[in-house]
Amino acid sequence: MNPSTDKIAIIGLGYVGLPLAVEFARKFPVTGFDINHQRVDELRRGTDSTLEVEDADLQSVLKNTNDNNNGLFVTADSTDLAGANIYIVTVPTPTDKHNRPVLTPLEKASETVGKYLQPGDIVIYESTVYPGVTEEICVPILEKTSGLKFNRDFFAGYSPERINPGDKERRVHNIVKITSGSTPGIAEKIDRLYRSIITVGTHKAPSIKVAEAAKVIENAQRDINIAFVNELAKIFNLLHIDTMDVLDAAATKWNFLKFTPGLVGGHCIGVDPFYLAQKAQEAGYHPEIILAGRRMNDSMGKYVAAETVKTMIHNDLPIKDAHVLVLGITFKENTPDIRNSRVIDVIDELKSFKIRVDVYDPQAYPDEVKREYGLELIGDPYAHAPYDAVILAVAHSEFAGLDYGKLTHDKSVIYDVKSFLPRELVTRRL
DSSP states (O other): OOTTTOOEEEEOOSTTHHHHHHHHHTTSEEEEEOSOHHHHHHHHTTOOTTSSSOHHHHHHHBOSSOSSSSEEEEESOGGGGTTOSEEEEOOOOOBOTTSOBOOHHHHHHHHHHHTTOOTTOEEEEOSOOOTTHIIIIIHHHHHHHHOOOBTTTBEEEEOOOOOOTTOSSSOGGGSOEEEOBSSHHHHHHHHHHHHTTOTTOEEEOSSHHHHHHHHHHHHHHHHHHHHHHHHHHHHHHHTTOOHHHHHHHHTTSTTOOOOOOOOOOTTTTTTHHHHHHHHHHHTTOOOHHHHHHHHHHHTHHHHHHHHHHHHHHHTTOOOTTOEEEEEOOSSSTTSOOOTTOTHHHHHHHHHHTTOEEEEEOSSSOHHHHHHHHOOOOOSOTTTTOOEEEEEEOSOOGGGGGSOHHHHEEEEEEEEETTSOSOGGGOSEEO
8 A cells, every 4th residue: 555645534433443543544644434423523622432542642643624644534524535545444233132233334334435436446344244244235335336346446355343442452553453355466455554554463364254254253252252151150159159269270271261251242242243143044054152152141131130139138138129239331341332231131130120220330421321221320329328239240440449338238239240349348249
């Protein structure tokens, strides 16, 4: 690729697109496009509410004009995409309430790109998909919208995102990047493009489908491993054995993989296995292990709530109208990301017992939580204390400093889902 002539357009400026746009903007002219006007406005002010990019880093590359100088121009006007020759699509790929892949954002993004596609342009997808989506679903949309012919007039590639929300050590530039292209020459160009910003190198896959498949199995593998230890947690609970003690002992073996039990949500691990399962079923194969892992992990919210209630009963606490504090609503620690958080399963199950539930999360944005889950976060965890039970659902660093003596009374239950608190402080661990 040629920084002096290439202009990059990135479609989608969320947890994936923005960090990528900032890295590329140091060496290329970049147009960042998002349909969310509120998101574009905040980025133009030099602030990233996802906390994936430091404000100083964002401000260092921002520019006010959509010119050919290096830097990032942010817009909600799709006409600003005209003139780019490399398009990178980083929109969400969620599932519906039946766990079926929802490709609508990807299809709409492809239509948008197709309007501005010119001969010689390259379109690269980073959104998580099942094998075949790029060439079988997205490319036909690009052809239809642009009137151009694939692999003659324009080209495609796939380079799966590997963003880990909240991780301040593993960033875009120091995570190995898988790349691929629709022809050998384009694959090399795309690989060279990413090598220009990835300091630890890239892996050029032999085809787009291989790159797509690699992405979905990365998270499906992790999902299955967590499902295994979640099942162990249920077994060891019945045997009155502390799961973390067992895992600590087993981890002394050199090849033991120490996964820990917990709630599995987020935009990747809790979603990607369904994409692979969908494609497998279309091919005539029912993926037993993948779907069994998903069922196990999706059961954990109700399990945590039920075990909390059982422990409250053991402590002679009334259940109806009991008052419980849930610590954390984000899908993982030290990030404001609430996408597909399974903490909501704990909350809903507690409410089914007619329990009053307060939720405290200093990392999450109250407006987003209200819009996504219909919950009002409390601002002061001590305001309605003491609670009959406290469930630590997310291991935010702020929760280590809470005064649990003030949050509880003599019979209260403290259930630590993440094994985050000192053992002597908690009643139960998952």
